[in-house]
Amino acid sequence: MSEPELRALGLSAAKARTFRAAAAVFAQGRFDNALTIGEEGLRRRLLDIPGVGPWTANVYLLMAVRAADAWPAADLALQVAAQDLFGMVDRPSTRQMVKLGAPWRPNRSTAALLLWQHYRVLRGRPIA
Secondary structure, X not given: OOHHHHHHOOOOHHHHHHHHHHHHHHHOOOOOOOOOOHHHHHHHHHHXXXXXXXXXXXXXHHHHHXXXXXXXXXXXXXXXXXXXXXXXXXXXXXXXXXXXXXXXXXXXXXXXXXXXXXXXXXXXXXXX
């Protein structure tokens, strides 16, 4: 799809450009060996796509690839859940979340999923 077509679907200009860049990378076959390059290799390739940052790369790894050690430290819901669970006065920063997640390596994805469930409970939503 063209950028204007993507914009007509409700995407911002930046997101439309990112979608197109990601589609081009996938179409070029640069992810054909994604299963053999490991999580870090895949994370680096995702981060090479214009508009894809650490949060997007880690959420993709966690949700689409089911990677064991994805840790979207900048995720607001994870930060709020960690603040509650650890009795923190302030919501932890991304940097603090990176440190908080370090002991859970190489299984930070499990911690992220549990924190998201705790966030749902905090917001009065049913556990998914």
